Amino acid sequence: MCGAETRYRKGLPLTDLIDRPRRLRVGRTLGDRVFRGMARGFGVLVLLVMGGIGVFLAIEAVPAFREWGWGFFTTEEWNPENGVLGIAAVLFGTGVIALVAMVLAFPLALGTALYISEYAAPRAKRWLIAMIDLMASVPSVIYGLVGAYLLQPEMVFVSRWIHDMFGWIPIFAVDTDPDAAVFAQSRYTASPIIAAIVVAVMVLPYACMVMREVFDQAPQGEREAAYALGSTRWGMIRSVVLPFGRGGIVGGTMLALGRALGETIAVVLILAPLFEIKVEILENGGITVPTLIATRYGESTGLQLSGLLAAGLVLFVVTLITNSIAAVIVTRSRSGASTEI
Amino acid sequence: MTATLAPQRTDEPAPPEEVRRDLRGRTLDDRVAPLGAALGALALVSLLYDRLLPLSGVLGFVICWYVAFVALYALLSWYRHPSPAVTDRVAGVLIRTSALLVGSALATAIVYVFVRGAPALAHLNLFTQDLTAGPQDPLDIGGVLHGIVGTLIQIGIAISITLPLGIGCAVYMTEVGGRLSKIVRTIVEAMTALPSIVCGLFVYIALLLTFDIQRNGFAAALAISVMMLPIIARSAEVVLRVVPGGLREASLALGASQWQTVRKVVLPTARPALVTAMVLGIARGIGETSPVLITAGYTTFMNANPFEGPMVSLPLFAYTLARSPEPLFQTRAFGAAAVLMVLVLLVFLIARLAASGRRNRR
Numbered sequence: 102m103c104g105a106e107t108r109y110r111k112g113l114p115l116t117d118l119i120d121r122p123r124r125l126r127v128g129r130t131l132g133d134r135v136f137r138g139m140a141r142g143f144g145v146l147v148l149l150v151m152g153g154i155g156v157f158l159a160i161e162a163v164p165a166f167r168e169w170g171w172g173f174f175t176t177e178e179w180n181p182e183n184g185v186l187g188i189a190a191v192l193f194g195t196g197v198i199a200l201v202a203m204v205l206a207f208p209l210a211l212g213t214a215l216y217i218s219e220y221a222a223p224r225a226k227r228w229l230i231a232m233i234d235l236m237a238s239v240p241s242v243i244y245g246l247v248g249a250y251l252l253q254p255e256m257v258f259v260s261r262w263i264h265d266m267f268g269w270i271p272i273f274a275v276d277t278d279p280d281a282a283v284f285a286q287s288r289y290t291a292s293p294i295i296a297a298i299v300v301a302v303m304v305l306p307y308a309c310m311v312m313r314e315v316f317d318q319a320p321q322g323e324r325e326a327a328y329a330l331g332s333t334r335w336g337m338i339r340s341v342v343l344p345f346g347r348g349g350i351v352g353g354t355m356l357a358l359g360r361a362l363g364e365t366i367a368v369v370l371i372l373a374p375l376f377e378i379k380v381e382i383l384e385n386g387g388i389t390v391p392t393l394i395a396t397r398y399g400e401s402t403g404l405q406l407s408g409l410l411a412a413g414l415v416l417f418v419v420t421l422i423t424n425s426i427a428a429v430i431v432t433r434s435r436s437g438a439s440t441e442i
Numbered sequence: 443m444t445a446t447l448a449p450q451r452t453d454e455p456a457p458p459e460e461v462r463r464d465l466r467g468r469t470l471d472d473r474v475a476p477l478g479a480a481l482g483a484l485a486l487v488s489l490l491y492d493r494l495l496p497l498s499g500v501l502g503f504v505i506c507w508y509v510a511f512v513a514l515y516a517l518l519s520w521y522r523h524p525s526p527a528v529t530d531r532v533a534g535v536l537i538r539t540s541a542l543l544v545g546s547a548l549a550t551a552i553v554y555v556f557v558r559g560a561p562a563l564a565h566l567n568l569f570t571q572d573l574t575a576g577p578q579d580p581l582d583i584g585g586v587l588h589g590i591v592g593t594l595i596q597i598g599i600a601i602s603i604t605l606p607l608g609i610g611c612a613v614y615m616t617e618v619g620g621r622l623s624k625i626v627r628t629i630v631e632a633m634t635a636l637p638s639i640v641c642g643l644f645v646y647i648a649l650l651l652t653f654d655i656q657r658n659g660f661a662a663a664l665a666i667s668v669m670m671l672p673i674i675a676r677s678a679e680v681v682l683r684v685v686p687g688g689l690r691e692a693s694l695a696l697g698a699s700q701w702q703t704v705r706k707v708v709l710p711t712a713r714p715a716l717v718t719a720m721v722l723g724i725a726r727g728i729g730e731t732s733p734v735l736i737t738a739g740y741t742t743f744m745n746a747n748p749f750e751g752p753m754v755s756l757p758l759f760a761y762t763l764a765r766s767p768e769p770l771f772q773t774r775a776f777g778a779a780a781v782l783m784v785l786v787l788l789v790f791l792i793a794r795l796a797a798s799g800r801r802n803r804r
Contacts, residue, residue, distance in 0.1 A: 130701075132701045133700045133701050137618050140614035141620075143610030143611045143613070144611050144618070145622070146611075147608075147610075147626060147675060148629055151629045151632075151633045151672060152629050154633070157648060158644065161647060209540045212541060213541045220537060221541075232545060234793075236544070238725040239548070240729025240731070241757075242760050243760075247550070250764075251550070251554050255501045258501065258502060333527060334534065335530040359635060362637070363638060363639070365731070365732035366757075370761070391638075395735060395736070406651075409643060410643060413637065413640040413643055417640060420635040420636075421632055423635075424631075424634065428631065
């Protein structure tokens with residue numbers, strides 16, 4: 102193994118020449134022990150609080166699951182007077198609004214992220230990034246107010262227009278005559294599409310932030326190579342930036358989807374509650390899990406409250422799965438957990 | 443014997459002076475084509491939209507105009523350019539306009555709130571009175587002072603709970619580590635997925651119903667804390683994790699203890715980014731309505747005691763009044779929303795200043 106060395110150091114046994122990691126014994130000072138203990142204490146405290154909340158939710162939701170079993174997931178009604186509770190319509194509505202919101206938000210987020218990382222002047226870039234951050238921290242009640250008072254009256258006409266043109270597609274159908282002399286405006290208000298547009302604007306910055314960060318990391322050399330081969334700017338984006346940022350695009354979108362699922366106030370302000378599985382996104386009425394909780398918690402007691410918690414728990418689990426997939430995809434597209442100099 | 447000879451002049455014409463090719467410049471065609479396409483689309487759509495086709499509504503008009511504009515622009519480019527250039531131009535237009543749309547959506551939201559709230563904001567009593575006024579009282583009676591006070595008290599309590607806990611937990615996850623820290627990290631990351639309304643419902647059931655307490659400001663602060671804690675802990679951890687490992691090793695190699703390393707090296711290095719992350723978390727906490735909706739209770743009176751009686755916050759105030767059919771109440775709601783927006787903008791500005799401090803230091 103180390104023949105060359107043994108020739109020069111004949112006196113030593115062979116084993117001493119093999120490199121072994123030196124045992125490091127860290128003698129921790131008292132201060133360090135206190136520090137580590139306290140930090141661990143904080144960690145354990147947070148773990149207990151957060152884990153406790155999760156366990157509490159799960160335990161409190163058990164009575165509802167026990168009472169209605171699988172029927173809880175397949176019943177559309179939320180009718181505590183008759184003792185019938187189910188979240189089929191609620192879950193479906195949550196999914197529809199979140200999906201429509203993502204369909205609207207995805208191209209805009211992608212376009213904005215590309216604009217900030219590829220098109221904007223370097224000086225404007227800082228401001229644009231700040232703008233996206235600001236957009237993410239504007240309170241949801243403000244988006245809700247703007248959606249309900251500014252967007253809604255305008256959207257009535259657009260909805261009617263879409264209904265008129267594409268009403269034969271089931272999701273754009275509305276149960277009224279769009280060509281009537283005085284068309285039924287109220288059929289087009291408080292609809293899932295209006296709520297979805299507002300939710301789209303709210304979650305868009307979250308997707309955009311992640312995408313922009315990943316696009317910025319696309320290797321400069323490859324960009325220049327693409328240009329040197331005669332590529333146009335879009336050609337460069339398509340062949341370098343987008344393939345490099347694929348993880349960020351998917352991950353950011355999933356992250357935004359997670360936010361879209363849990364959005365409450367803006368949706369409550371716009372959507373008229375209606376417990377029905379419906380795909381007609383232009384038509385008045387719909388329901389999501391957060392709006393269900395926000396509107397029904399006050400009158401609820403006992404089993405119904407447990408039902409609300411169960412609905413919240415289901416939403417939490419769905420969001421959790423979405424976020425975890427997003428996290429895995431985003432971290433895979435980056436390298437290394439910590440930065441080294 | 444050699445003599446240096448001057449090179450002989452020939453009568454060849456001098457080579458043409460090299461001109462740098464302009465890579466960035468835009469030709470006249472580049473500049474005028476979008477303008478022409480926009481005008482052409484406007485003319486086309488204004489002819490077709492209302493007069494020939496049975497369409498109406500301003501937003502629909504804008505959508506049609508945009509589609510026509512992109513189509514015309516592509517057609518115009520296709521006359522003189524090869525297809526990759528046409529794709530490039532169309533993609534450029536789509537990307538620029540999507541950024542423009544996003545920017546104008548943000549601007550619209552902010553400006554609209556201030557415009558609608560302006561009648562209420564014009565009266566100084568908005569900031570000095572609570573809302574003892576009825577729905578018919580004019581705007582120079584009553585205000586949102588109780589909302590402002592409530593917001594500040596609630597977020598104050600939430601900050602004093604979540605900031606030490608969150609940062610302490612982040613320090614544990616990044617600096618101390620161990621098997622347990624992985625579990626903590628997993629749980630914290632999982633809890634960021636907890637919908638904010640469920641945070642409210644949790645405090646409502648676990649605290650208010652179990653102990654049969656009336657809704658109050660402290661419960662609202664707790665609900666906000668439950669929502670903020672995972673966000674703060676996670677963003678603090680992300681910030682601490684990007685502190686270069688080499689700095690830690692250098693400090694330890696110089697004989698510093700771990701506590702000294704954290705206090706003198708890690709935290710100061712991360713401070714500006716840490717402040718930014720914290721402030722953005724706080725901005726989320728200030729603006730969130732749903733946990734407060736369930737736990738704070740609504741009141742029109744001033745209440746500075748978080749432990750007793752309902753205590754309204756600005757977002758909850760705006761939300762409640764916005765649902766009322768009274769136009770004056772709606773104006774007040776927009777006034778409160780505008781005040782809330784100013785508050786968030788202030789917090790955001792602080793975050794930006796902290797971030798620019800980081801830039802100067804480098």
